[in-house]
Amino acid sequence: MDLPPGTTGFCAVVLAGGTAVRLGGADKASVEYAGRTLLEHALDALVDASEVVVVGDPVPTTRPVTFTRESPRFGGPVAALLTGRDALLRAPRTVGVLAVDMPRVTALTFRRLHEAAEGHDGAFLTGADGRRQLAGVLRADRLDEVRPDHESQHGMAFHRLLAGLDLATIAPEGDEGVDVDTWADLRDLASDR
Structure with a gap:
C-alpha cells in the first residue's frame, strides 16, 4: 500500500514517565538490566521505527530521540x-507504544x-496471564479517531x-511479556538469563 506524501510507516512512543512507586520512585528509564538501561533496551526493540x-x-541515549512530558x-x-x-514530527501510518519496563521485548x-x-x-502483546501489555502497534488514524479530550486523558485507563x-x-515468546515493577522482578528477570 502506498503511503500519503509526508507519511512514514512506523513511529513509536516509549512510556517512561511513571512514578515507579514499587521501585522506590527510581527512574525506570535509567535502571540497568544486563549492563544497559531499560530505555536502551526499549530503543533496541524499536529499531525499525523511523x-x-x-x-x-x-536521560542519555545512544540513539537520537525526542523527550517530552505529559501535562x-x-x-x-x-x-x-x-x-x-503529538510530539512526533512525522505523520506515521502506525504508532508503536512500549512501556520502558519491558526489556525482553525486541524488534x-x-x-x-x-x-x-x-x-x-x-x-x-499479552502477558503470561493473557492480559494486554503496554507493548503494541496502532493505526495512527484510528488512534486519532478514538482520542479523548485533554481533560479526560489524565488518569484514564488504557483499556x-x-x-x-x-x-x-x-x-509472548519466552519472557517477552514480563515487565519490571519491583526490584524483585528485575532480579528474577536477570536470574533467568
Missing part, C-alpha cells in the same frame, strides 16, 4: 501515549505485532482508550 518519542525525563505530569499511559503522539516482537495488526486497528478498536493480540 522516529521515537520518549515520554519521561531526559500535568504523571497523567498515566493514555496521557503519555497521546502526548508522545522481532514489533515485527510480529505489525503482522498480527494487518486487517485490524492494531495489535498488542478504555482501546475499547472501541479492533485489536489483535499475540502471545
